[in-house]
Amino acid sequence: MLLIITYTRSARSSLRNVRRSHEDTVVRWFGRSALFEATELGAFHGLRLREKHPEAVQIERTRPFNEYMEVPERVRKAVWAYAEREHTSTPYAAFAAGTEHPDVATMARRKL
Amino acid sequence: MRIERNGSVWCGRVIELSGVTPRFDGEQVLDAINGTSDELRVVCEKPGDLHAHVGRLRPGMTLRRSAALAAAARSRGWSAPQDEEYEKIQGRIEELSIPDTDTAAARKRLAETTDEIERQRERVARLQGKVKALREHPERQTSEPYRALERAMQKLSELETEHAAAEQTLERARERQRQRHDRHDERLALEDRAANLARAARKHLCDRLHGEFTRTIESLPGPDDDPVTVALTITRLGEIRAPVVLECDRFDNAQTAADWLNAPVVSL
Numbered sequence: 001m002l003l004i005i006t007y008t009r010s011a012r013s014s015l016r017n018v019r020r021s022h023e024d025t026v027v028r029w030f031g032r033s034a035l036f037e038a039t040e041l042g043a044f045h046g047l048r049l050r051e052k053h054p055e056a057v058q059i060e061r062t063r064p065f066n067e068y069m070e071v072p073e074r075v076r077k078a079v080w081a082y083a084e085r086e087h088t089s090t091p092y093a094a095f096a097a098g099t100e101h102p103d104v105a106t107m108a109r110r111k112l
Numbered sequence: 113m114r115i116e117r118n119g120s121v122w123c124g125r126v127i128e129l130s131g132v133t134p135r136f137d138g139e140q141v142l143d144a145i146n147g148t149s150d151e152l153r154v155v156c157e158k159p160g161d162l163h164a165h166v167g168r169l170r171p172g173m174t175l176r177r178s179a180a181l182a183a184a185a186r187s188r189g190w191s192a193p194q195d196e197e198y199e200k201i202q203g204r205i206e207e208l209s210i211p212d213t214d215t216a217a218a219r220k221r222l223a224e225t226t227d228e229i230e231r232q233r234e235r236v237a238r239l240q241g242k243v244k245a246l247r248e249h250p251e252r253q254t255s256e257p258y259r260a261l262e263r264a265m266q267k268l269s270e271l272e273t274e275h276a277a278a279e280q281t282l283e284r285a286r287e288r289q290r291q292r293h294d295r296h297d298e299r300l301a302l303e304d305r306a307a308n309l310a311r312a313a314r315k316h317l318c319d320r321l322h323g324e325f326t327r328t329i330e331s332l333p334g335p336d337d338d339p340v341t342v343a344l345t346i347t348r349l350g351e352i353r354a355p356v357v358l359e360c361d362r363f364d365n366a367q368t369a370a371d372w373l374n375a376p377v378v379s380l
Contacts, residue, residue: 007296009303032300055212058293 001027002036003060004046011053018045035062070112074102113156113355113376115144126370127355127378136380138359142168145354145378156376159354162187166347170359175339175346178318181325184350185317192313201306208302210295211288218282225275232268239264324349334362347373 006012012032019026019034025042028035036042038061050057067076078101085095096103115122115129117136122129129136136152143149145159145167159167165180239261246257328348334341340360347356355376363369366379 005293007293007300009300009307012300054214055210055292056296058289 001038001062002042002046003033003058003062004036004049005033005058005060006049006053006056007032007058008053008056011049011056014049014052015057018049074100075107078102113154113378115141115378116153116155117151125376126366128366129378129380138168138170138357138380141357141378141380145357154355154378156355157353160187160352162346162350162352163354163356166343166350166352166356167354168357168359169340169343169347170357171340173339173343175343177342177346178314180343180346181321181349182314182317184346185321187350187352190317190320192316194309194313194316198306198309198313201302201309205299205302205306208295208299210299211292213285213288213292215282215285215289218278218285222275222278222282225271225278229268229271229275232264232271236261236264236268321349332362344373347375352376 004015006015015032015034019029022041022045025037025039025045026034027037036046046057046059050059078096081099081101082092082095093104095101113123113125113127115127129141140149140152141154144152144154145156145163160183162180162183165175165183239257242257243261246252246254325345329336329341329345332341332344336342340362344362352373352375355378356373358366358369358377358379363372366377369379370377
């Protein structure tokens with residue numbers, strides 16, 4: 001899908017107008033950003049917004065996220081283990097220390 | 113005030129133009145009061161914020177009621193408790209400088225080199241096929257396909273270098289854009305706060321004038337929800353020094369209107 005983010009009041013209200021008059025194109029709506037259908041029409045509306053507010057509209061393309069394909073098993077295992085931790089107040093950094101689970105800095109460094 | 117048209121001059125706090133030919137146009141008189149008319153000259157006090165709401169009173173007019181009422185309160189010199197905070201936020205919004213970044217050129221260059229590389233790869237593959245075929249027939253005495261392949265591969269490598277450079281340029285542009293979006297976010301949050309404060313200030317001022325407004329509107333003939341009735345009331349409640357263009361027949365004459373409104377009047 002196309003993620004449309006607006007950064008000024010006027011761009012935000014233009015986005016609101018698109019949402020009002022083109023419900024079919026707008027898949028999801030989050031106030032000043034929205035997901036448009038990844039169709040030519042979705043792109044048309046997104047580009048129209050950016051044409052009108054060149055500096056205040058960001059368009060990104062999203063894609064489905066499959067953790068089994070994109071995320072290494074060690075990260076998924078860490079998530080599962082952390083969810084099962086004994087004390088809910090333990091921060092992840094403390095939880096991971098001295099275990100086989102990846103530490104925060106390492107995960108931050110590694111790109112998907 | 114003083115109105116001049118084609119050598120004719122009208123002067124006074126109250127000017128009656130209803131019998132004059134050719135007729136005056138209300139819109140044009142209002143423009144002249146605002147100093148934006150070429151044909152007509154009106155010398156008068158500079159119109160303020162309240163005048164922008166009630167400068168021309170005529171049937172069918174539109175009125176933003178609470179904004180106008182708040183402007184009337186302001187014209188009396190009233191202020192709202194939110195004003196100070198509002199000014200502070202406006203100052204911060206003005207100080208926020210947002211650098212220009214445009215990634216369109218970088219995006220376009222990247223797309224173009226991607227296409228060119230694709231075409232060039234196909235060309236190289238084609239030439240490789242030719243060269244291979246030629247090797248199978250050593251009796252043909254030509255080196256042209258070898259040279260063409262060499263040139264094509266050279267060109268491909270140049271394109272790939274250019275593509276990598278375009279990618280880097282876009283990456284840097286994206287980084288700058290991210291910083292700019294942070295600034296935009298900051299400004300948007302400030303603007304939303306300012307808008308909330310302005311709304312609260314308007315409400316405060318309207319509430320403060322409400323009692324007086326109700327008493328005044330009751331003293332006027334005509335329905336309470338009519339924009340002209342409301343606008344006349346708001347004009348009376350405020351302090352207005354620039355002339356009001358009157359195009360309704362709620363008063364016996366222009367003088368009575370001016371007395372009731374407590375404002376200079378041009379009656380059409």
